[in-house]
Amino acid sequence: xxxxxxxxxxxxxxxxxxxxxxxxxxxxxxxxxxxxPDAAVxxxxxxxxxxxxxxxxxxxxxxxxxxxxxxxxxxxxxxxSVISSVRTARENLRSVREHLPTEVWEAANRFxxxxxxxxxxxxxxxxxxxxxxxxxGWCQTMSGVIEQTMPRDDGYRFLxxxxxxxxxxxxxxxxxxxxxxxxxxxxxxxxxxxSSVSAVExxxxxxxxxxxxxxxxxxxxxxxxxxxxxLYCLMRAETLLGRLSDQPSDMGRTExxxxxxxxxxxxxxxxxxxxxxxxxxxxxxxxxxxxxxAMTAQYFRNADLQPGSPLGTxxxxxxxxx
Amino acid sequence: MAGGxxxxxxxxxxxxxxIGTNGAPRPGQEPVVDWFDALTPDDLRYHGDLRDDVLRSRxxxxxxxxxxxxxxxxxxxxxxPRIIRADEWDVLERGLAQRVDAVNRFLExxxxxxxxxxxxxxxxxxxxxxxxxxxxxxxxxxxxxxxxCLVSGVDVVRGADGRFLVLEDNLRNPSGVSYVLENRAxxxxxxxxxxxxxxxxxxxxxxxxxxxALKHAAPPAAGDDPVVCVLTPGVFNSAYFEHAFLARQMxxxxxxxxxxxxxxxxxxxxxxxxxxxxxxxxxxxxxxxLDPVVFESGSSxxxxxxxxxxxxxTVTVANAVGNGVADDKAVYPYVPAMIRYYLGEEALIDNxxxxxxxxxxxxxxxxxxxxxxxxxxxxxSGGYGILIGPQASDAExxxxxxxxxxxxxxxxxxxxxxxxxxxxxxxxxxxGRHVDLRTFVLxxxxxxxxxxxxxxxxxxKGSLIVNSSQGGGSKDTWVLSEDPPxxxxxxxxxxxx
Numbered sequence: 001x002x003x004x005x006x007x008x009x010x011x012x013x014x015x016x017x018x019x020x021x022x023x024x025x026x027x028x029x030x031x032x033x034x035x036x037p038d039a040a041v042x043x044x045x046x047x048x049x050x051x052x053x054x055x056x057x058x059x060x061x062x063x064x065x066x067x068x069x070x071x072x073x074x075x076x077x078x079x080x081s082v083i084s085s086v087r088t089a090r091e092n093l094r095s096v097r098e099h100l101p102t103e104v105w106e107a108a109n110r111f112x113x114x115x116x117x118x119x120x121x122x123x124x125x126x127x128x129x130x131x132x133x134x135x136x137g138w139c140q141t142m143s144g145v146i147e148q149t150m151p152r153d154d155g156y157r158f159l160x161x162x163x164x165x166x167x168x169x170x171x172x173x174x175x176x177x178x179x180x181x182x183x184x185x186x187x188x189x190x191x192x193x194x195s196s197v198s199a200v201e202x203x204x205x206x207x208x209x210x211x212x213x214x215x216x217x218x219x220x221x222x223x224x225x226x227x228x229x230x231l232y233c234l235m236r237a238e239t240l241l242g243r244l245s246d247q248p249s250d251m252g253r254t255e256x257x258x259x260x261x262x263x264x265x266x267x268x269x270x271x272x273x274x275x276x277x278x279x280x281x282x283x284x285x286x287x288x289x290x291x292x293x294a295m296t297a298q299y300f301r302n303a304d305l306q307p308g309s310p311l312g313t314x315x316x317x318x319x320x321x322x
Numbered sequence: 323m324a325g326g327x328x329x330x331x332x333x334x335x336x337x338x339x340x341i342g343t344n345g346a347p348r349p350g351q352e353p354v355v356d357w358f359d360a361l362t363p364d365d366l367r368y369h370g371d372l373r374d375d376v377l378r379s380r381x382x383x384x385x386x387x388x389x390x391x392x393x394x395x396x397x398x399x400x401x402x403p404r405i406i407r408a409d410e411w412d413v414l415e416r417g418l419a420q421r422v423d424a425v426n427r428f429l430e431x432x433x434x435x436x437x438x439x440x441x442x443x444x445x446x447x448x449x450x451x452x453x454x455x456x457x458x459x460x461x462x463x464x465x466x467x468x469x470x471c472l473v474s475g476v477d478v479v480r481g482a483d484g485r486f487l488v489l490e491d492n493l494r495n496p497s498g499v500s501y502v503l504e505n506r507a508x509x510x511x512x513x514x515x516x517x518x519x520x521x522x523x524x525x526x527x528x529x530x531x532x533x534x535a536l537k538h539a540a541p542p543a544a545g546d547d548p549v550v551c552v553l554t555p556g557v558f559n560s561a562y563f564e565h566a567f568l569a570r571q572m573x574x575x576x577x578x579x580x581x582x583x584x585x586x587x588x589x590x591x592x593x594x595x596x597x598x599x600x601x602x603x604x605x606x607x608x609x610x611x612l613d614p615v616v617f618e619s620g621s622s623x624x625x626x627x628x629x630x631x632x633x634x635x636t637v638t639v640a641n642a643v644g645n646g647v648a649d650d651k652a653v654y655p656y657v658p659a660m661i662r663y664y665l666g667e668e669a670l671i672d673n674x675x676x677x678x679x680x681x682x683x684x685x686x687x688x689x690x691x692x693x694x695x696x697x698x699x700x701x702x703s704g705g706y707g708i709l710i711g712p713q714a715s716d717a718e719x720x721x722x723x724x725x726x727x728x729x730x731x732x733x734x735x736x737x738x739x740x741x742x743x744x745x746x747x748x749x750x751x752x753x754g755r756h757v758d759l760r761t762f763v764l765x766x767x768x769x770x771x772x773x774x775x776x777x778x779x780x781x782x783k784g785s786l787i788v789n790s791s792q793g794g795g796s797k798d799t800w801v802l803s804e805d806p807p808x809x810x811x812x813x814x815x816x817x818x819x
Contacts, residue, residue: 001575002575002577002592002593003592005575097576102380105380244594300594
């Protein structure tokens with residue numbers, strides 16, 4: 001497929017995932033402050049997870065639940081807000097409209113219009129729970145429609161690669177931020193961390209009904225079956241990458257970088273008390289970003305393109321189409 | 323029609339396509355007129371809301387330039403359809419195919435032929451050579467099968483007597499066909515089942531027909547399965563929605579100039595797997611932005627080296643470069659002569675009465691009745707630059723006279739056509755509004771006319787301006803596959819199968 005289209009799909013995936021994860025984290029945090037008073041809530045931490053702390057500071061807002069939520073959801077000027085993410089995702093999808101089933105495009109439109117038509121600030125003051133439900137619901141509708149209607153071609157793969165890498169980064173950063181509370185903290189801290197990635201039930205069932213803080217970290221990083229764990233995301237990304245058509249005969253640079261990051265995580269001793277988890281998370285964050293960089297170079301910028309490619313030969317069918 | 327939405331319907335002295343002068347529906351229009359007549363104003367509003375919801379969620383939009391807030395607008399589609407009878411369409415279809423056939427031959431003659439029509443004095447040589455659409459870069463570039471106007475968008479109107487007239491030929495980059503298909507899809511959702519037994523001719527096959535025409539125009543070296551792409555200026559272009567729509571309908575890539583490279587006179591697109599050769603480019607970029615090497619050097623929309631590749635015959639660009647000379651409005655009056663010259667036939671559809679202002683007699687006669695005529699620049703499209711005499715101020719007319727005197731070659735004047743009207747939904751009721759029709763004609767293995775086309779409607783009361791950029795709306799256009807028997811009609815109906 002066209003390099004530019006692949007890139008737009010990749011970014012559409014990232015922005016959609018970012019919108020969903022942001023809503024999820026905010027929802028858990030708001031909820032947590034009410035029913036889990038023992039959890040240490042640092043609203044400023046959320047800004048770090050989404051990487052918009054400096055932008056937030058520039059607005060002159062105060063760091064409190066109200067201001068942070070408004071900034072992360074409703075601030076159309078902030079590139080990290082939910083409303084901006086959805087708008088940018090839709091713009092990216094629009095530019096690859098011809099690759100999308102109509103139902104995917106319609107869902108993106110309805111999502112966008114719903115957010116544009118709501119008074120988000122009033123929703124956050126009044127019924128934030130309903131608003132987060134709406135946002136998460138639309139994101140899930142999007143992923144559902146994508147699953148149900150998109151052919152498993154390169155377009156599907158690049159869109160999902162964007163979602164998976166974004167999710168991996170978000171989980172990594174969340175854990176890194178929460179670790180200070182988690183490692184010394186209470187049941188409520190563990191609960192809040194898990195619920196931020198909708199992992200409470202999964203952890204209880206797969207690991208232990210007692211939310212043991214140290215095990216939570218290992219679970220979010222290394223669980224092979226929980227779909228929001230970092231390892232799961234990276235393994236799934238590896239599979240999708242390997243299925244892209246037009247792969248070079250030897251292993252491409254993205255596959256090598258991703259393979260290294262994935263195996264580094266898979267075989268790391270993260271649950272050992274001596275491990276510096278925030279440092280490991282920082283390294284992992286860096287690693288995931290290097291995967292995205294490698295993708296950009298290899299697939300979107302054609303950096304590996306040699307002059308004199310086989311142009312004179314007969315037409316070759318486009319990648320990803322039958 | 324007692325007490326319904328049509329009870330106080332006013333024909334306003336115009337030719338109304340749905341209602342005859344006796345106040346009864348015209349033949350073929352009854353089911354639709356009756357159906358609408360039975361609605362209440364609330365029903366009409368309900369269906370209008372439903373339509374808006376469908377259009378919004380399907381993201382059917384167009385872009386208006388020069389507006390600060392929200393450049394993207396939902397497409398305006400009126401609920402009341404425009405119906406063309408099978409027998410009316412039959413004449414129109416043959417007339418349009420005839421016209422496009424002649425124009426294709428004219429362009430071939432001009433660019434790769436002997437210019438016989440100029441040598442024989444049928445069309446003045448100086449007129450052609452002075453056209454801004456005449457492109458020297460197109461000389462000696464042959465087009466497979468002579469399909470220079472691969473897609474033509476001929477605009478036709480009906481006057482006071484209901485007869486069809488050609489208003490202008492759009493032979494460069496006619497747009498609007500996506501809205502034909504989307505209007506139909508929207509109507510099917512909004513008026514579900516209301517008209518399913520009317521026998522309306524389908525428009526769904528347009529994508530297949532276009533792809534087949536494009537593949538037919540591929541260079542011989544491309545082989546059995548040529549690679550086709552659509553070239554767009556990008557997401558900010560007003561017709562981007564349509565470019566993406568067509569690429570999707572055809573299942574081909576939508577590329578921008580930056581996605582294409584030319585290497586050794588071969589065009590290729592940059593894909594995730596490297597470069598891939600391209601055989602046919604359906605370009606929706608104007609001639610002058612296609613290739614910065616030979617045209618606008620400052621433009622980044624095009625592809626450097628593209629024209630050299632076209633000239634080398636490794637790639638086909640459709641529509642062909644240089645078509646603008648044939649839809650120059652000062653050349654348009656000669657189309658009936660072209661039909662006579664190349665086909666030995668009389669034109670089946672007349673032109674609107676047109677005065678060429680480079681001719682002293684015609685110009686002076688036109689100046690004597692400036693306020694009765696429509697004044698149009700020869701090279702514009704989309705309704706830009708037009709002055710409608712009867713609605714213009716004295717100052718505007720005086721300024722127009724100066725403009726024409728300075729550049730008589732650059733303008734034409736036409737008799738005002740009292741455009742036909744079709745009932746349209748206005749404030750919960752129905753009122754007549756003026757319409758035109760953008761038809762779409764494909765030159766492939768044969769010439770194919772898409773049944774119907776895009777009916778544009780001037781939604782402002784009394785307005786004759788139908789362009790969507792200037793407050794116009796649209797209507798779904800239904801061509802009946804067979805005319806219903808009509809005992810009241812003087813002539814036997816249809817019968818075309």
